[in-house]
Amino acid sequence: MSIEERPAGAGPSGASANGAPPLIEVRNLVKHFPITRGIVFQKQIGAVKAVDDISFEVRRGETLGIVGETGCGKSTTAKLLVRLLDPTSGQIVFDGQDVGAANKDELKALHREMQMVFQDPYSSLNPRKTVGSIISEPFAIHGLLKESGERRKRVQELMDRVGLNPEHFNRYPHEFSGGQRQRIGVARAIALEPKLLVADEPVSALDVSIQAQVLNLLRGLQREMGLTLIFIAHDLSVVRHMCDRVAVMYLGKVVEVAPSDELYSFPRHPYTGALLSAVPVARPHGGRRRDRQLLTGDVPSPANPPRACRFHTRCPKAQEVCSQEEPLLELKSGHDLAACHFPLTEAEVRLRLPTGLSGTAASTNAHGTGQIADQSSSSSST
Amino acid sequence: MSVGISDFSLEEAEAETGAVELVSGEIAARSPWELFLRRFREDKFAIAGLAFLLVVILAAIFAPLVCSLVGAPGPYRADQNALDIFGQPTGPSSAHLFGVDQIGRDVFSRVIYGARVSLIVALVSCVLTSAIGVVCGLLAGYYRGWVDTVISRTVDAFLAIPYLLLAIGLASACSFGNGCVGGLIKPGIPVVVAVITFTSWTYPARIIRGQVLSLREKEFVDASRSLGASDFRIVFKELLPNLTAPIVVFATTFLPQAILYESALSFLGVGVQPPTASWGQMIADASNNINTQWWYMLFPGLALLFTVLAFNFVGDAMTDALNPRSKRA
Numbered sequence: 159m160s161i162e163e164r165p166a167g168a169g170p171s172g173a174s175a176n177g178a179p180p181l182i183e184v185r186n187l188v189k190h191f192p193i194t195r196g197i198v199f200q201k202q203i204g205a206v207k208a209v210d211d212i213s214f215e216v217r218r219g220e221t222l223g224i225v226g227e228t229g230c231g232k233s234t235t236a237k238l239l240v241r242l243l244d245p246t247s248g249q250i251v252f253d254g255q256d257v258g259a260a261n262k263d264e265l266k267a268l269h270r271e272m273q274m275v276f277q278d279p280y281s282s283l284n285p286r287k288t289v290g291s292i293i294s295e296p297f298a299i300h301g302l303l304k305e306s307g308e309r310r311k312r313v314q315e316l317m318d319r320v321g322l323n324p325e326h327f328n329r330y331p332h333e334f335s336g337g338q339r340q341r342i343g344v345a346r347a348i349a350l351e352p353k354l355l356v357a358d359e360p361v362s363a364l365d366v367s368i369q370a371q372v373l374n375l376l377r378g379l380q381r382e383m384g385l386t387l388i389f390i391a392h393d394l395s396v397v398r399h400m401c402d403r404v405a406v407m408y409l410g411k412v413v414e415v416a417p418s419d420e421l422y423s424f425p426r427h428p429y430t431g432a433l434l435s436a437v438p439v440a441r442p443h444g445g446r447r448r449d450r451q452l453l454t455g456d457v458p459s460p461a462n463p464p465r466a467c468r469f470h471t472r473c474p475k476a477q478e479v480c481s482q483e484e485p486l487l488e489l490k491s492g493h494d495l496a497a498c499h500f501p502l503t504e505a506e507v508r509l510r511l512p513t514g515l516s517g518t519a520a521s522t523n524a525h526g527t528g529q530i531a532d533q534s535s536s537s538s539s540t
Numbered sequence: 541m542s543v544g545i546s547d548f549s550l551e552e553a554e555a556e557t558g559a560v561e562l563v564s565g566e567i568a569a570r571s572p573w574e575l576f577l578r579r580f581r582e583d584k585f586a587i588a589g590l591a592f593l594l595v596v597i598l599a600a601i602f603a604p605l606v607c608s609l610v611g612a613p614g615p616y617r618a619d620q621n622a623l624d625i626f627g628q629p630t631g632p633s634s635a636h637l638f639g640v641d642q643i644g645r646d647v648f649s650r651v652i653y654g655a656r657v658s659l660i661v662a663l664v665s666c667v668l669t670s671a672i673g674v675v676c677g678l679l680a681g682y683y684r685g686w687v688d689t690v691i692s693r694t695v696d697a698f699l700a701i702p703y704l705l706l707a708i709g710l711a712s713a714c715s716f717g718n719g720c721v722g723g724l725i726k727p728g729i730p731v732v733v734a735v736i737t738f739t740s741w742t743y744p745a746r747i748i749r750g751q752v753l754s755l756r757e758k759e760f761v762d763a764s765r766s767l768g769a770s771d772f773r774i775v776f777k778e779l780l781p782n783l784t785a786p787i788v789v790f791a792t793t794f795l796p797q798a799i800l801y802e803s804a805l806s807f808l809g810v811g812v813q814p815p816t817a818s819w820g821q822m823i824a825d826a827s828n829n830i831n832t833q834w835w836y837m838l839f840p841g842l843a844l845l846f847t848v849l850a851f852n853f854v855g856d857a858m859t860d861a862l863n864p865r866s867k868r869a
């Protein structure tokens with residue numbers, strides 16, 4: 159039996175599984191950065207298609223992973239979600255409210271509901287402000303806890319909650335390590351008790367040895383506060399132990415969305431397969447290296463992406479039709495949505511993936527990020 | 541007048557002030573201010589300059605007291621008895637430490653009172669120039685787009701003006717009667733301040749704009765915006781505190797130049813108006829009879845030279861202390 163014939167469990171919109179409407183619905187979201195020439199009279203000569211027509215939804219209380227190589231539009235998506243960028247077109251509905259139609263006051267209120275943790279623990283904290291004033295900034299902006307003693311107490315509670323010494327509220331960011339700085343960023347993000355937390359590669363800049371601590375902090379906070387979490391990463395290794403569902407992006411498109419288990423055990427999109435191939439897996443019995451399907455070639459420019467399926471220039475399964483007809487994001491099996499004309503088969507997955515179709519591997523190796531970059535770079539140089 | 545510090549880099553200052561010493565797991569870091577002081581103190585010229593400036597500032601503030609202490613008659617009294625039998629000024633003596641000028645005024649008193657003019661003009665024009673330049677630079681760098689276009693083209697236009705000529709024109713237009721701009725800019729010190737500010741704000745504007753262009757891309761600006769902060773808050777509470785280093789560097793470089801600028805305008809007769817004492821004006825007056833009455837030129841000249849030099853020593857040391865990579869040999 160080929161997998162395509164499996165009965166589809168849920169509809170493509172598996173979101174309503176638990177009945178409640180999703181916290182966020184993203185519909186046909188597009189962000190193009192214009193490329194201009196000329197100084198006074200700027201003429202647009204093209205556009206970087208950073209995010210190009212993506213749709214997905216995030217359910218209340220879940221953790222959605224967004225994964226893809228650097229430059230595929232993850233940060234742009236994150237910034238669109240928290241309204242740091244205006245979309246070129248498309249719609250974001252947050253908690254039933256159309257964000258694009260919000261006026262200034264409504265936007266300020268919306269900012270209280272969604273917060274972001276940034277990638278770079280060094281540039282995301284103002285070097286000239288003390289930790290205390292950084293964490294209390296949300297209160298200052300929204301005019302909350304006006305009494306300074308009250309504010310300080312709350313700041314110290316927050317510092318304690320994220321694992322910082324509350325006594326250190328008078329110190330400057332440069333007095334902290336990367337991991338501690340990221341905790342400061344987390345404290346600032348949860349200060350207003352948002353509904354949504356977007357974490358943009360929160361541990362990519364951190365030492366592998368402390369990544370787990372920050373990840374556990376995020377997970378703990380999510381459980382405790384009932385946060386909805388969007389967790390962005392550039393490879394699949396970190397995401398696995400964090401996320402309920404994962405969306406894989408390639409060159410501004412979402413190419414696959416699936417529950418984590420399904421995605422890891424049976425990826426359908428060849429790009430996801432390639433990403434998973436790169437995830438190092440502990441092989442206690444020293445098993446031989448399988449036929450890894452590593453990515454070769456460079457990522458095409460998002461200013462001039464390949465026609466139809468954007469992955470066809472690097473895809474091992476590409477056929478004529480791939481460069482002519484754009485594959486739509488459709489249910490391929492189980493709850494797995496993928497945009498591909500020739501999704502991976504069970505046999506291919508078994509052959510290529512160290513993790514493929516073996517449920518037991520699901521918990522191994524969550525923190526192997528350091529090695530992944532090495533492998534993909536060595537493969538592209540050969 | 542050129543301010544060659546636009547290559548000043550914030551990151552470098554930060555990288556150095558960010559030095560952290562780990563002591564048994566506890567983080568013990570020096571504050572940026574401590575590091576700054578430590579480096580500043582190593583510069584002996586700067587310490588000497590600072591001491592000299594302190595003397596000048598105190599003398600300027602307490603000018604009447606200083607004059608009466610040495611028994612000098614004050615800057616305005618023209619004492620016929622101080623001239624010799626040919627009606628020529630007399631040189632340094634116990635009654636007149638620095639001699640007297642053509643109409644018998646005490647040069648020592650005028651040098652001391654001249655310090656007032658120099659310092660006031662330098663301070664006020666430095667504050668105004670920095671304020672206007674910093675605000676324009678902040679707006680241009682933060683908003684970019686048409687705001688930047690308007691401000692940057694205006695700066696370009698100002699840089700194309702032959703500003704010594706403009707200064708002379710502006711100063712002479714404003715130096716008579718009630719002044720210009722409806723009496724807003726009165727003859728004397730206000731004119732000098734206006735001219736200096738008008739022709740100098742472009743330097744800090746350009747420096748700050750460049751810094752803001754890179755600063756605004758930092759994630760802490762995004763973080764602030766995603767919390768719902770207003771543009772005003774971001775510009776003045778997030779960006780501005782990060783610009784203290786370039787602003788201090790500009791200001792300390794600019795102060796001595798403003799003093800020279802004032803002297804030049806007064807020398808040309810379009811600055812501070814008589815009988816107010818100004819070093820530049822005294823030098824101009826003295827240039828007619830430099831051969832015989834050397835004291836009249838020498839003392840205001842030395843005052844000018846040493847004050848500017850002291851400002852430069854202090855300014856250089858501050859630049860170095862803030863920007864560790866710019867090491868002088």
Ligand SMILES: Nc1ncnc2c1ncn2[C@@H]1O[C@H](COP(=O)(O)OP(=O)(O)O)[C@@H](O)[C@H]1O
Binds near residue numbers: 191227232233
């Ligand atoms: N402000 C911007 N102006 C122009 N291009 C941008 C801007 N921000 C991002 N891009 C481009 O959009 C693409 C996606 O960037 P980004 O969302 O940061 O990717 P990721 O976070 O996945 O690495 C990249 O090619 C990047 O160069």
Ligand code: SF4
Binds near residue numbers: 428467469475480501
């Ligand atoms: S559509 Fe074709 S090129 Fe694109 S991923 Fe699928 S097989 Fe590869």
Ligand SMILES: [Mg+2]
Binds near residue numbers: 232234277358
């Ligand atoms: Mg990114």
